[in-house]
Amino acid sequence: MRHFAVVGSGPAGFYTAEALEKAYGGAARVDILDRYAVPYGLIRFGVAPDHQSLKAVSKRYDKVADCAGVDFIGNVTVGDDVSVAELLELYDAAILAIGAPHDRKLGIPGEDLPGVIGSAEFVGWYNGHPDFADLDPPLDGTHAAVIGNGNVALDVARILSKTQAEFHGSDIVGHALDALDRSAIKTITILGRRGPHQIAMTPKELGELGHLEAALPLVDLADFPPREADDALEPGQRKSVTILRDFNDIRANRPKSMVFDFFAKPLSIEGAKDNGGHAERLIVERTELDEKGGARGTGETYEVPASLIVSCIGYTTPPIAGVPYDERSGKFLNEAGRIADRLYAVGWARRGPTGTIGTNRPDGYEVAEAIAIAMPAGNGSDRAGSEGLKRLLTERGVKATNFADWRRIEAAEEAAARAGSPREKMVRVDEWLKTLGH
Template sequence: MRHFAVVGSGPAGFYTAEALAKAYGEQARIDILDRYPVPYGLIRFGVAPDHQSLKAVSKRYDKVAETAGVGFVGNVCVGADVSVDELLDLYDAVILAIGAPHDRKLGIPGEDLPGVIGSAEFVGWYNGHPDFADLDPPLDGTHAAVIGNGNVALDVARILSKTREEFHGSDIVGHALEALEGSAIKTITILGRRGPHQIAMTPKELGELGHLEAALPLVDLKDFPPHEADDALDPGQRKSVTILRDFNDIRANRPKSMIFDFFAKPLRIEGDGHAERLIVEKTELDEKGGARGTGETYDVPASLIVSCIGYSTPPIAGVPYDDRGGKFLNESGRIAERLYAVGWARRGPTGTIGTNRPDGYEVAEAIAAAMPATSSGDRAGGEGLKRLLSERGVKPTDFADWRRIEAAEEAAARTGSPREKMVRVEHWLRTLGW
């Protein structure tokens, strides 16, 4: 029998567990560990609440969790409750799938002012992440700025723009819904250092902006090269640029504006005790397609500034780390003997949810090659972990516990919502009678 520990219950973790279960069948026991009592990671805390079709991938993960030999071990923090070295003593291989939950810094003066928030914090706030339930973003001003030109920036801008009725069918948490309904924000500026041809926004997410009830997306056609330049783009990027151009043709009177400010490099954030404005430098493309400053600066008013410029994986004691890449040092997923990384912890914060599937399968294949299913080990695995956690007073949750929490959240749902998420660890545990 082989024993494997997958640390992290987001997409990368579940795809890896799925691949290991297929490779080993009844010859393996696979434990999926998570620091929270509930599973799904990015699916629960990162995917926008109004994108329920994306969240539906969790049904596939349910099937993995219900596979014989696969277990969920929640409410266990690797690095605090148990070390990686201890897991390696207990399991034949340990796979780190902890994602990249930390915001990257802007690196400009003023980013520590109140009102400047990272996207992990803001997204976590409206998605019910326990670390950010008390965030209380300032929504009393009329101007907000979103820094970044990827889908996360679109999510943030869209959530800030929607009416209460447009959240029907979503699982946005109640405290965020109430706060957003009372928001005074009327203008949202989305800033990108380069131009429309360099965005990392996908057509589906961009297209949604044209159908918002209360917000009008605005572009300046002077930022676009001639139409002929679109021919050099891949089909998806070309479609995205076309959607951006078409925003200029929307004729509607809506109370909110969503301004795409391209070729804009934030220099500093200013304000008297809190964020009030961004000082931005106009840029242009250099010979390699990067952004270079022109020396021309201007102000963008904003009392709320959300930075969406990427994420990093938190270091874990004893695990080699790439500070520049914000991920674990690895070679094709292998960190060290019997220690692996998958997903964003391996690659950095790139790709979609589906990108994690081939990534997890590749690492599982490497493990299976090093430890064939016909071989066996003598490590203690999950039973040994339970004994160790019990000695330390740590009480883990399992998948049956999650099902009880899920049922309670669904029973508490407001009309039109699939669930009302609990946003504190103690609420989850209280539901279990702990």
């Protein structure tokens, strides 16, 4: 019998466990470890609460967890409760699928001022991540700025713009719903260093903005190249740019504005001297495209008022002691997923924060295939696997949880749901454990 540890229960972790279970056909045990008592990672804490159809992929992961050869071991932090070296003593291989949960820094003066928040923090706040339940973002000003031109920036801007009624059917947590309902924000500026042709926004997410009850998306057609230049774009990108152009044709009177500010490079963030240095404005440089399609400054600067600034410029994987790490790229050093002997990485921890949820499936299957080749099913091992891990955790006083425990937490969250919501997430680790009687 082979024993494998998959560290991380998000999409990459579950797809890898699924692939290993299929590759070994009952001749392996796969343990999915997570620092939290609840699974799904990015699905629970990252996907927007008003995108329930995307969250439905967790049903597939449920089937993986129900396989006889797969176990979920939650409330265990690799690097603190157990080291990677210890996992490699207990398992034939360890696969790191911890994602990229940390915000990439802007690298500009003023980014540490109160009111400047990373998207991992802000998204975690409205999605019920226990690390950010007490974030309390400043929503009392009239202007917000969102830095980035990807789907995360759209999520943040959309969440800031919606009315309470528009969250019907979502699982946004109660503390965020109440705070957003009291929000004074009227203008949200979305800043991107380059132009409309270089956005990383998909048509579905962009299209939603045209149907918001209270917010009007605004573009300046002077930022766009001639319409015939759109023909050179890939179909999906061309559709996104068309949607952006069509925002200019919307004729509606709505109390909020969502302003797309292209060719805008943030230089610094300035605070209000009479308000404890709280962020008050962005200093921005107008850019233009260089010969290679990058952004270069023109020297022209201007101010964008904002008392809330959310940076959506990417994420990094946190290092783990003893695991080779690429500081520049913010991911584990690896070749085709292999970090070292019997140690692998998948998903964002392998390739950086790129691709969609589904991109993690072929990624996980590729690594699982490489493991199966290196460790044929017919050659078993005498490693202790989950029995040894659980024994070690018990000795250290770690209260590990299983998938049945998650089902109890899930049932409690569903029972506490407000009208029209699928669940009311618990946002504290001790709430999870208290539900389990720990």
